[in-house]
Amino acid sequence: MRIGILGTGTVGSTLGTKLVQLGHEVKMGSRSTNNEKAAEWVRNSHSSKATQGTFSDAASFGELVFNCTPGAVSLEALEMAGPQNLRGKVLVDVANVLDFSKGMPPTLTVANTDSLAEQIQRTFPDAKVVKSLNTVAAEIMVDPQMVPGDHDVFVCGNDAEAKNQVKKILGEFGWKNITDLGDISSARGLEMWLALWWRLRMYFQSRIFNLHLQRQS
Numbered sequence: 001m002r003i004g005i006l007g008t009g010t011v012g013s014t015l016g017t018k019l020v021q022l023g024h025e026v027k028m029g030s031r032s033t034n035n036e037k038a039a040e041w042v043r044n045s046h047s048s049k050a051t052q053g054t055f056s057d058a059a060s061f062g063e064l065v066f067n068c069t070p071g072a073v074s075l076e077a078l079e080m081a082g083p084q085n086l087r088g089k090v091l092v093d094v095a096n097v098l099d100f101s102k103g104m105p106p107t108l109t110v111a112n113t114d115s116l117a118e119q120i121q122r123t124f125p126d127a128k129v130v131k132s133l134n135t136v137a138a139e140i141m142v143d144p145q146m147v148p149g150d151h152d153v154f155v156c157g158n159d160a161e162a163k164n165q166v167k168k169i170l171g172e173f174g175w176k177n178i179t180d181l182g183d184i185s186s187a188r189g190l191e192m193w194l195a196l197w198w199r200l201r202m203y204f205q206s207r208i209f210n211l212h213l214q215r216q217s
C-alpha cells in the first residue's frame with residue numbers, strides 16, 4: 001500500500017520505519033521540501049520504498065494517510081496537506097492535544113464535548129477519519145509485544161470500511177486486542193485518556209505500559 005505520513009517526529013519515523021519493513025511504500029511529509037529529519041529517516045530506512053516531501057506531497061502520495069503532528073497544530077498541518085489530497089482517503093489520526101505551556105503534566109487543548117478527531121472530520125468532511133494508536137507510546141504502536149501479556153488498542157470513526165483498513169494495519173503491527181468504539185465522537189475518551197496516561201508516565205518513570213480491559217465474560 002502507498003502510505004503518507006504527516007510528521008517527522010518520533011511517531012512519524014517509528015510508524016514509517018515499521019510500514020516500510022512491512023513492505024509498504026511510505027512518503028514522510030513536513031512543512032518543507034528538504035526537511036533534515038525526514039532526509040535522515042529516508043537515509044536510515046535503506047529502502048527505495050521510503051521517500052520524503054512536503055505535507056502536500058505525502059498526502060497526495062498516500063492511499064492512506066497518518067496524522068503525526070502535534071494536536072494543537074494538526075488542523076493547520078492538514079490544511080497544508082490539502083483537502084483535495086485527503087478526499088476519499090482514510091486519515092488515521094494518532095495525535096494528542098497536549099499543551100505543555102503551563103508545565104507538567106500537560107493539559108488538553110480540547111476535551112469533554114469535542115475532540116481533535118471530530119474537529120478534523122468536520123473540517124475535512126471528505127476524509128475518512130479514524131482515531132487510533134494515540135493511547136500508547138510510539139514504540140508500542142508498532143511493537144505491542146514490548147508490553148507483556150494481553151493489552152488493548154482502540155479504533156473509532158464513522159466509516160466501517162476505513163476502520164477495517166486500519167484494523168488490518170494494526171494486525172500487521174502485531175495488535176491482537178482491537179476494540180472498535182464506534183463513531184468518531186469516541187475520540188473524546190481516547191484523547192482524554194492522556195490526562196491519566198501522563199500521571200502514570202510520571203509515576204512509573206516509563207512510557208512502556210498500556211491498558212488491559214478485563215470484563216465479566
Ligand SMILES: NC(=O)c1ccc[n+]([C@@H]2O[C@H](COP(=O)([O-])OP(=O)(O)OC[C@H]3O[C@@H](n4cnc5c(N)ncnc54)[C@H](OP(=O)(O)O)[C@@H]3O)[C@@H](O)[C@H]2O)c1
Binds near residue numbers: 029095098
Ligand atoms: N511520542 C509519542 O510516543 C506519541 C504517542 C502517541 C501519540 N503521540 C502524538 O503523535 C503526534 C506526533 O508526535 P511526535 O512526538 O512524533 O512529533 P511532534 O514533535 O509532536 O510533531 C512533529 C511534526 O509536527 C510538525 N509541526 C510542528 N509545528 C507545526 C506547525 N505549527 N504547523 C504544522 N506542522 C507543525 C513538524 O513539522 P516539520 O517537520 O516541518 O518541523 C513535524 O513534522 C503528537 O500529536 C503526539 O501527541 C505521540
